[in-house]
Amino acid sequence: MKKKLWIWQCLLLVAIFAFWHVATHPEILPPFVWDNPDRAAFFFGEPVKIFKAVYVWFAGGEIYPHLWVTLQETALAFVIGSALGLGIGLWLGLTPFASALLDPYIKAANAMPRVVLAPIFMVWFGLGIWSKVALGVTLVFFIVFFNVYQGVKEVSPVVLNNATMLGASRRQLLRFVYLPSATSWVFSSLHTSVGMAFVGAVVGEYLGSAKGVGYLIHMAEGSFDINTVFAGILVLTIFALVLDFAVSFAERRLLVWRPTQGETQPH
């Protein structure tokens, strides 16, 4: 069943690209929407040319520095945003006064559309990777922060009391109970926060930079090179899928202690 589904999914992908090819190629179909046969290709690109562009990028090695920059930005934004979210989430979760005091500010900061900060970050951190990292951090931080904050509040009081009875000091409770419990919440939001770090990196590149996949797309758009734009989007999509796969892998390794449903093995 699973194998069959996989085949169907591949066939669907092929069908989509085939339809795209047939509908945009200037010579296969008579133009029924546009009077000019090249119009469809102008708006929607041509899959063959897109694949060629992707192939040239990878074969010529031109894409690797850009991918590397985007990966760096994503990783840095994720790590820094998660660390800040974890630290501040723990702190506010454990000090009711501070959390009550800061509550409206946190809500406001979270409600603000963070993308508008991108130009400000460019003024602060320049056009290099750090302005993109900063944008990613503002996106990742709140996801991790809210998860950790909630996680701290929901640590089982029985587990806490038990650790206390086993002789844990307040600091040991923080290290051996609150921190692992909060970390598991960070991991439960891993997919979303890695995705957000990626969005921050690409949007930042798009809005102003000299490197990265977002920059490639932006440049191609500037010269109305629709095929290169789609090639960039394709690369980004595959990149995101690989990233998501890596996250799933890390999750399986790190959260072995988590109960999952239906863990029996088939014979």
Added chain:
Amino acid sequence: MTIAVSFEKITCTFAAKGGGSYTAVKDVDLSIAAGEFVSVVGPTGCGKSTLLNVAAGLLKPSSGVTRIFGEPLAGVNRRAGYLFQSEALMPWRSALDNVTAGLEFRGEDKAAARAKGEDWLARVGLAGFGDRYPHQLSGGMRKRVSLAQMLILDPQILLMDEPFSALDVQTRSLMENELLELWNADRKSVLFITHDLEEAISLSDRVVVLSAGPATHPIGDYRIDLPRPRDVSEIRLTPAFIALHDRIWHAMKEEVLKGYRQTRNRTSA
């Protein structure tokens, strides 16, 4: 005779929902001698866990003093181990790491702690299960891990809150026998909470009966002079056991019914 735990006029009043207050236990005087196994029985919701939390130092009573080996208790009771009524293991730690947690908190050497932990896992019948996580163990196995986790620290006082109530009858009598055996090895003072009178009689030196809430207080204190060592499932069939059971049940019955009616009224009100 040294007294391990003594409650002196312990009263616990909680703030109730929608204002007002609820006095769970009132003027409780109770003492447990060193090396004595005392069970406390009482209807559900009467304040058994509350009393145990007071003895553990996790709950400060509204008034009254708790003495531990003569010293008034302030803060957490460092001489006591606590077996909780509900799940208390750290789910992100393997069984072995859970058992050795207390040693780690004390800063003991890792390798020595591991060896000791393996030994305790074997003693509670879980040799080879050390690398399982709590969710990979059955309820009974988790209780054994909790038991090892508590006993590895060699506390002088054991506080146990209905530890076996969630287990099936067979596993339960197995674990009761194991507990008695472990206890027999180095008679610690035990305060054992249960709502099961048979369990209380078959394990203990003394059974204390609590009244129904509110303002719960002891209404009976029975010495159980059945011979030791005991087998919990065999001793239940002896005439001496049945006679004791009849006597205590007779005193309890009225309270159980009262407690049931009160709980029902409180929830329907």
